[in-house]
Amino acid sequence: MWSYFANPERFDRLARAILPWCWGIAATLFAIGLPWALYFSPEDYQQSDTVRIMYVHVPAAWLAMFAYGGLGGASFVYFIWRHNLADLAARAIAPAGAVFAFICLATGALWGRPMWGAWWVWDARLTSMLVLFLLYLGYMALRAAIEDEKLSARAGAILAMAGLINLPIIKFSVDWWNTLHQPASVFRFDGPTIDPSQLWPLAIMALAFTVLYLALILTQMRAMLMERRADALERRRERRLELEAEL
Known part of the structure; x- marks a missing residue:
């Protein structure tokens, strides 16, 4: 099964068919979610309009963690089965995940200033979210620092898989330690504690961010595949010119 989906030509055809739908769905969801979240959802009785930061902060946090799970999963597939498309996926995920982690940290600071002073x-x-952001940066720096492509991929895969231990720490940090951060209010065993008037726009924004993430990853992977093909064609042309020069 992995070999079937790891075929670059099959992936390119699938991505080319999916991408227009991804961009269209993402645009539609943002067109619905942003006005609902920023204008039509009610104020919080304690936080007032500051609560609207939640509609960007929370989806960004979820996507930062979800993306790192994808990075670790793709790295595992490459490390075990050596599928180049999995390594390509990991390389595409890292910068997108880093951006989501940065948005989470930046909006968290904007939210924390009036709430915590x-x-x-x-x-x-x-702190654990900051570690996640640094893991993304460390992965990209490590990949860029090693010139040998296979060695770079293996080293990056090991780092990405090791960093997976941070995900449960982020998730359960508010339960394991006494923190200022509020506990989970959406994904709970006893159901969400957030009011539906805020839960629905939050869910739409989270779905919009998720579809946008998928579109970004597929676009980046297609660009990397085309770059590899161009490099291969250039090397083939150079070899042909060298052979012709020898003759």
């Missing part, structure tokens, strides 16, 4: 505190949830 500080832009940053060394809270368990905030």
